[in-house]
Every structure is written in C-alpha cells, then in structure tokens.
Amino acid sequence: MENEFTFALGPVDIGTSIITTWGIMLVITVIAWLSTRHLDMLPGKLQTTVEGIVVAIDEAIAAVAPEHGRQIMPFIASLWLFLIIANLVGLIPGLHSPTRDLSVTSALAILVFLSVHWFGIKTQGLKNYLRHYLSPSPILLPFHIISEFTRTLALAIRLFGNMMSLEMAAVLILLVAGFLAPIPILMLHIIEALVQAYIFGMLALIYVAGAIQSQQLNPPE
Amino acid sequence: MEFNLSTFVLEIINFLILIWILQRLFYKPLLEVITKRKQFIDQSLSDAKNLQQQAEQQCSRYENRQKLWEQEKQAAIAALHRQLEAERKAHLDKLNADLEQERQKANVVLSKQRHELQQQAEKQALRNGAKFAGMLLQQSAGCELEARLFTLLIDNLTTLPEACKLCLTMFGTKKSVPVKITSAYPLPIEMRQQLEQKLDALINSQINFQYHQDKALIAGLRMDIGAWVLNANLQHELTGFAEIANEPE
Numbered sequence: 360m361e362n363e364f365t366f367a368l369g370p371v372d373i374g375t376s377i378i379t380t381w382g383i384m385l386v387i388t389v390i391a392w393l394s395t396r397h398l399d400m401l402p403g404k405l406q407t408t409v410e411g412i413v414v415a416i417d418e419a420i421a422a423v424a425p426e427h428g429r430q431i432m433p434f435i436a437s438l439w440l441f442l443i444i445a446n447l448v449g450l451i452p453g454l455h456s457p458t459r460d461l462s463v464t465s466a467l468a469i470l471v472f473l474s475v476h477w478f479g480i481k482t483q484g485l486k487n488y489l490r491h492y493l494s495p496s497p498i499l500l501p502f503h504i505i506s507e508f509t510r511t512l513a514l515a516i517r518l519f520g521n522m523m524s525l526e527m528a529a530v531l532i533l534l535v536a537g538f539l540a541p542i543p544i545l546m547l548h549i550i551e552a553l554v555q556a557y558i559f560g561m562l563a564l565i566y567v568a569g570a571i572q573s574q575q576l577n578p579p580e
Numbered sequence: 581m582e583f584n585l586s587t588f589v590l591e592i593i594n595f596l597i598l599i600w601i602l603q604r605l606f607y608k609p610l611l612e613v614i615t616k617r618k619q620f621i622d623q624s625l626s627d628a629k630n631l632q633q634q635a636e637q638q639c640s641r642y643e644n645r646q647k648l649w650e651q652e653k654q655a656a657i658a659a660l661h662r663q664l665e666a667e668r669k670a671h672l673d674k675l676n677a678d679l680e681q682e683r684q685k686a687n688v689v690l691s692k693q694r695h696e697l698q699q700q701a702e703k704q705a706l707r708n709g710a711k712f713a714g715m716l717l718q719q720s721a722g723c724e725l726e727a728r729l730f731t732l733l734i735d736n737l738t739t740l741p742e743a744c745k746l747c748l749t750m751f752g753t754k755k756s757v758p759v760k761i762t763s764a765y766p767l768p769i770e771m772r773q774q775l776e777q778k779l780d781a782l783i784n785s786q787i788n789f790q791y792h793q794d795k796a797l798i799a800g801l802r803m804d805i806g807a808w809v810l811n812a813n814l815q816h817e818l819t820g821f822a823e824i825a826n827e828p829e
Contacts, residue, residue, distance in 0.1 A: 372586040380594050387598065391606035398613045400620060413610045429611075433603045441598060457591075462584045466591035 376460040383444050383457070412440075419561075424568035427482060431567050434474055438467065439560040442518075446552030449526050450545060458555075459523040461515065468515035471563040472507065479570030488570070514562060521555050710821035714798070717814050721799035723765050725814075729800035730771050733812035737778050745782065751806060752784035760790045760804040764797040764813065779805075 366373050394409040402410060416436045421428035442458065449456035457463045479488040492503045529544045717725075740748075751757045759779060761767070767775075772791065779787055783805075794802075800813025811817075 370586075371590065372584060373590075374584060374587050376587055377590050377594070380591060384594060384598050384601070388601050388605065391602060395605055395609045398609055400613070400617055402613075409606070410610055410614060413607065414614065417611070433599050433607050436607065437595070437599045437602050440602070441595065460584075460587060461582075462587035463591045465583065466588045467595065469588075470592060470595055 374460075374462075375455060376457040376463050379448060379454060379457045380445070380463065383441065383448065387440060387444065420564060423564050424571060427478070427568070427571050430482075431474075431478055431564070431571070434470075435560055435564045435567070438471075438563055439556055442467075442556035442559055443553060446522060446556050447549065449522070449552070450548060456522050456526065456552075458518050459526055461519045464515040464519040464522075467518070467559070468511045471514060471566060472511040474563075475507075475566045475570045478567050482571045510562075510566065514559060518555055518559050521551060525551050706821055706824060710818050713821070714814075714818045717798050717818070721764070721814060725799040726763065726765050726801070727771070729812050729814075730767075730775075733801055733803075733810070734774060734778055736812065737782065737810075740782075747808060748782045748805070749784065754785055756786045756788050757783055757806065758788045758790065760792065762792040762794045762797065762802045762804075764793070764795055764799050764815075766793060767791060767801070779803075 365375060365378065391409075394405050398406060413436070416439060417428065417432055420432050420435055424431060445457045445463075447456075448454050449459065458467075476488070492500050525548055529548060532544050761772075761775065772789070776787070776789060796815055798814035798818075800811075800816075802813055802816065803810040
C-alpha cells in the first residue's frame with residue numbers, strides 16, 4: 360500500500376500517485392476539450408451533461424457564497440471533479456487512488472489552506488482579513504490559529520484515512536471471501552468515494568466562503 | 581503512509597495546472613455559453629413579455645374599438661329603425677290618404693253609377709210605362725176619350741197664354757190661313773163647328789179647314805196652323821213621355 364516510486368528525475372521522485380494524477384488530468388483535459396469543442400446555443404447530449412455538472416456546482420457554490428461564487432468556482436469545482444475521479448480510480452484493477460496517498464491529500468489540504476487566505480485577503484484586504492482573527496475577542500487568536508492548522512490537517516487526514524482504509528478493506532475482503540463478496544464493498548467504495556469528494560470540496564468551500572465573508576460576519580466597530 | 585515531499589510539491593503544481601486547464605477549456609467557455617443562453621432566454625422572455633403587453637394593449641384597444649363599433653352600430657340600427665318607422669308611417673299615412681281618396685273616388689263613381697243606373701232604370705221605367713201606357717191606351721182608347729180630349733182642347737184654346745194668342749193674331753195679316761185638323765176618329769159635325777168657331781174667334785182671317793184621320797194619334801186631335809202645331813192627342817203625350825225618358829241629363 361505504499362507509494363511506489365517508479366522513476367526519479369534528478370532530485371524529484373515520480374511516484375504512482377503522480378503518474379495517476381497526470382493520467383486523471385489527461386482524462387479530465389480530454390473530456391473538457393471534447394465537450395467544449397463545439398458549444399452551441401442548442402446543446403447536444405454531451406454539452407447538456409457537462410453544462411448540468413457545471414451549473415449544479417455553480418449553484419451549490421452560489422448557495423454558500425452568493426456574492427463571490429464565480430470567483431472561487433474554478434478552485435472548488437476542480438477539487439470536486441478531481442477528487443471524484445481520483446477516488447473512483449481505485450476501482451479500476453491495477454490502479455490505485457491517488458487520494459490514498461497522504462502526500463496528495465496534504466497537498467490538496469495545503470492548497471485549500473492557502474486559497475482560504477488568498478481569497479480572504481483578495482476580497483477584504485490584508486488588514487480587514489487579519490482583523491477577523493481578533494474577533495469577537497483577541498483572546499481567541501490562538502484558537503483561531505490552531506483551528507486553521509487543525510482543520511487543514513483534518514482535511515488531509517480524513518480523505519487519506521478513508522480512502523486508504525477503504526482500499527485496504529476491499530483487498531482484505533477479496534483475500535478472505537473470494538470474488539463475490541467484494542461487490543458490496545465496491546458499491547460502498549463508490550458511495551464512499553463520492554461522499555468523501557463531496558465532503559472535502561464542501562469543507563473547502565465553507566472555509567473559503569468563511570474567509571471571504573468573515574468581515575461581513577464580524578463587521579469592524 | 582510516508583510523506584513524500586516531491587509528490588506533495590508536484591501534486592500542488594499538478595492541481596494548479598489542472599485548475600488553469602479547466603478554467604481555460606471547461607468553465608470559461610461553458611459559463612460563457614450558459615450566460616449567453618441565459619441572456620438570450622432573458623431577452624426572449626423580455627421580448628415575449630413586451631409582445632404580450634403589446635398584444636394585451638392591442639387586444640384592449642380592439643376591444644374598446646369593438647365596443648365603440650358596437651355602440652355605433654346600435655345607434656345606427658336605432659336611427660335606421662326610427663327612419664324606417666318614420667318612412668313606414670309616412671308611407672302608411674300616404675297609403676291611407678290614397679286609399680281614402682280612392683275610396684272617395686270609388687264612392688263617387690259608385691254613386692254616379694248608381695245614379696246612372698237609377699236614371700237608366702227610371703228611363704227604362706218611363707219607356708216601359710210609355711210603352712205599356714201606349715198599348716193600354718191603344719186598346720182602351722175610343723170616341724169618348726177623343727171627345728173628352730176635344731173638350732180639353734177647346735178649354736185650352738180659351739185659356740191660351742197671351743204670347744200664343746199674339747202669335748195666332750199674327751196669322752190675321754195673311755189672306756187665307758190653312759188649318760189642318762187631324763183626328764184619330766172621324767170628327768163629328770158639332771165638334772167641327774165648335775172648333776171652327778173657336779178658331780175664328782182667335783184668328784182674324786179666312787181659315788181653310790182641312791180634316792184628316794190618323795189612327796196613330798190613338799185618341800185626340802192635332803191642329804197644324806201654319807208652322808204652329810197644337811196637339812191634344814195621346815200619341816203626342818206618349819211621345820213626350822218617351823222623349824223625357826230619352827233626354828240627356
């Protein structure tokens with residue numbers, strides 16, 4: 360279950376998770392290119408499907424952050440799309456989900472952490488953004504700082520732990536019970552993959568929206 | 581479960597690249613086309629709303645116009661009815677007047693025809709009366725009736741109007757006056773003498789008496805004194821009746 364290194368480019372190790380991520384990126388890019396080659400005002404089946412996906416994501420984001428939905432939409436939507444495919448890749452025999460790798464989930468969690476502050480500072484300014492750490496009382500500043508780190512850590516560990524345990528459980532059941540017993544586990548894998556992708560993306564959305572709207576929730580005196 | 585820094589960094593870079601790719605290839609064009617479609621739909625809805633408002637305004641305008649037309653039509657119909665009623669009344673009055681006039685004419689014509697028929701009946705009655713009287717008198721006439729007519733003639737000669745007497749006196753300027761006396765029956769000598777005495781007293785001249793008999797007189801006498809004729813016979817009376825019946829109005 361460890362991240363097996365296939366080759367190294369100088370000081371950079373290229374592991375299976377990175378290769379799988381590139382494959383996922385390639386698939387997503389090809390699908391995106393194919394589905395948006397000939398966009399029309401009267402959409403076909405493929406265009407209708409991708410438009411439905413984008414509109415659903417856009418509405419979900421707009422429900423949480425109605426004023427800045429379009430601003431954070433590419434980041435959150437990319438998280439959801441990438442995580443759904445990345446989580447489901449483990450169902451393909453011979454492939455492993457990149458999200459079972461702590462380095463990958465940590466990278467995503469760090470991106471969420473950075474984007475929270477990026478969007479917060481971008482929309483409110485540095486001073487106003489930092490002010491919300493002192494509200495409602497400066498005493499809570501340490502707790503705010505701890506919260507920032509712990510929730511980022513929780514994001515990374517939650518996704519990593521769930522996906523790794525899911526794959527491990529599937530392998531163990533496959534070893535113990537033969538070929539028919541893993542089918543419910545595969546169904547569970549699909550549901551769990553979708554749920555984890557949704558949870559990660561939704562938490563990221565809530566964190567970013569909270570950073571953007573923190574000044575509105577705690578207006579300066 | 582080892583943490584690999586290369587994977588960590590590469591994953592961050594990969595995901596940022598993925599965001600960039602998706603933003604360029606996926607989100608942006610899709611959101612643009614969705615926005616365009618939404619704008620198109622909004623525009624279409626706006627146009628449809630405007631069209632609907634225009635249609636409602638047109639509908640309202642046409643309804644109002646239709647109401648006005650209906651009112652104008654009702655007014656025109658009412659005016660037409662009044663005009664028709666007036667014309668009908670005028671025609672009816674004229675017709676009644678014409679009928680009254682025709683009735684009066686017919687009454688006049690009828691009364692005239694009735695009068696003519698009455699006159700014709702009266703004339704016919706007179707003619708029939710004259711005819712029947714003539715037939716009756718022809719059967720019942722005789723010497724006695726002629727004697728009475730003779731007496732009546734003598735009385736009339738006595739009581740002649742002055743104008744007639746003057747006319748008879750004018751015959752006195754002539755040397756001889758022919759007097760033709762016609763009777764239905766032979767006139768007895770006494771009657772002839774009485775008549776001649778009477779005429780001699782009226783005419784101061786020589787009188788040439790000529791006596792004739794004519795059954796057509798039925799009874800009585802006729803005296804022709806020059807151009808002057810004195811009738812005292814039934815035939816003359818009946819002829820008088822017939823002439824009265826045949827006289828024009």
